[in-house]
Amino acid sequence: MRAIMRFAALMTMAVILLCAGFARADDIFIQPGEKAPEFRLRDQYEKYFEMKNRRARPLVLLYAPKEKAAMLDAQRGRLAAEFNSAKNAPNIDTISAAFLRGIPPILRTAVKEFYKNSDATSPRTLLDWKGEIALLYGFSEDTVCAYVIDREGIVRFAI
Secondary structure, three states, rough: HHHHHHHHHHHHHHHHHHHHHOOOOOHHOOOOOOEEOOOEEEEEEOOEEEEHHOOOOOOEEEEEEOOOHHHHHHHHHHHHHHHHHOOOOOOEEEEEEEEOOOOOOHHHHHHHHHHHOOOHHHHHOEEEOOOHHHHHHHHOOOHHHEEOEEEOOOOEEEE
């Protein structure tokens, strides 16, 4: 029953994101049932995140262009609160990634500092300077997407 309630909460979040006009089905190349592409990116603290080394718990990957990246924190916070309640051990990871292709190298330090100091970002935001996730997962630059990836690295839900 608890699993059904959690799945319902996740689906509700997906509908909210979809209805808000964040992503369109034709923007997403990776479909449920496919293996999630692996990538390696640094966050604002210069720490690497590697998809291949992350298999302990299911993952919700939230991805947005730089103009909408601050919106991800509210969604990430809701998901984390729902799935990682104080009664249970954490059972899902959430991570945000910002699409930052086109930002000149001279401004990258300032962008990193923004993400370090901003209350509007999640504790850890992957900085995708080259648009690697966009190329691997597929969507246009003006959308916010969410991917639910299971422990085996299979995409279970994508919007």
